[in-house]
Amino acid sequence: MAEIRCDICVIGAGSGGLSVASGAVQMGADVVLLEGHKMGGDCLNYGCVPSKALLAAGHKAHAMGQGAFGVSGGAVTTDFAAAKDHVEQVIASIAPHDSEERFKGLGVRVIRDYGRFIDHDRVQVGADVITARRFVIATGSRPFVPPIPGLKDVPYLTNETVFDLRERPEHLIVIGGGPIGMEMAQAHRRLGSKVTVLEGEKALGKDDPDLAAIALEHLRGEGIEIVEGALASQISGGAGDITVETRDGARFHGSHLLVAVGRKVNIDRLDLHKAGLEEENGAVRVDARLRSPTNRRVYAVGDAAGGLQFTHVASYHAGVVIRSMLLGLPSKARRDHLPWATFTDPEMAQVGLTEAQARKAHGDRLTVVRAEFSGNDRAVATGQTVGLIKVMVVKGRPVGASIVGAQAGELIQTWALAIANRLKMSAISAMVAPYPTLGEVNKRAAGAYFTPKLFENPWIKRIVRLVQRF
Structure with missing residues (x-):
């Protein structure tokens, strides 16, 4: 077993963790970065980057098919696998910026494994123990899979698996009418799939209802079926033939199922209690400085800190904790301007x-x-x-x-x-x-x-x- 000492140990190499690690090491701190999965986190591999790339492919297909301003449109042939190739190429072009090699080149010690707390100032990672002056939890989140009866018995997709599809879904059913669900619904519709969105409450419900109505009217105009107040109560079937039954007894049939009902913060494997840390609303409890009130050595950023779950928020949080940890400034996180x-x-x-x-x-x-x-x-x-x-x-x-x-x-x-x-x-x-x-x-x-x-x-x-x- 090796003992590693450092100034700052960052747990998670997503947007927030990478921003903290790069900023801290370039300002002279000794930094260790832990990542047990993919460098770049959800945003690069399963979220912002691939979704916007797929949306771009769908936008191109839609624009070519519409015709306007004296330019004729018409039937458009889409190659779904080629669209996914585009997604992979975009990820590959951005990945070097988030890579292990780049961060090692900056002077960060990168360990590709998961870490867990064993006491207030130590983290176990594999056979090694890391003792740090400060810890930053930047573990991000993953898709929340609701306990819908029958769901575990049928093949379903999340944002972590939907980009692996190489064949276009004939009829994609999306459970969840939030941003992820609606973006993927429109991308797949424009690439030739029939799409049904089932939302238990109001689609785009976190947005201003006047504005959401404008967007939803446009999406329905493209042929996306959006059913509000449709709470899924039972799922059955198998590959290529899935049925979703809602609480009011309606039944919807499709070839593929995408679950997009929210996110769950990745704190399960951290053993927070051993470090004297507390949970709050499924995330790490922190104060306005993004610092744990029960263990002053520990900070949390991004999804791990609770609140808005966006890549740019994690990057903003990184700046807040860097000013606090490294410069001793009374830096606090705001939410009103995000x-x-x-x-x-x-x-x-x-x-x-x-x-x-x-x-x-x-x-x-x-x-x-x-x-x-x-x-x-x-x-x-x-x-x-x-x-x-x-x-x-x-x-x-x-x-x-x-x-x-x-x-x-x-x-x-x-x-x-x-x-x-x-x-x-x-x-x-x-x-x-x-x-x-x-x-x-x-x-x-x-x-x-x-x-x-x-x-x-x-x-x-x-x-x-x-x-x-x-």
């Missing part, structure tokens, strides 16, 4: 409070401004007029923004910047956007906030009339 996006077509994006949340928090102090994509000249020129932005404003400052439409994931960044830095709406309205761009939608929304103050205020009109006398 954006997210769903990459369906049209895209959906959110930062800060939704309208319902803002009304509950701020009441009569809230002003909601809206801008339609149909009023944007670039959207008109490109035929992307389906879209809407809402901005929630309190005392002149945005506290939330919701967008559905083309490039929503890009457009939301303006509002993420504004909320992160407590900018006022005047800062957005003062921005000069190049014409014609979709970015003008943001400026139009900011202008909508000032419109009643300028054009509906009788004092403004009196001042203007007075000035004109001179």
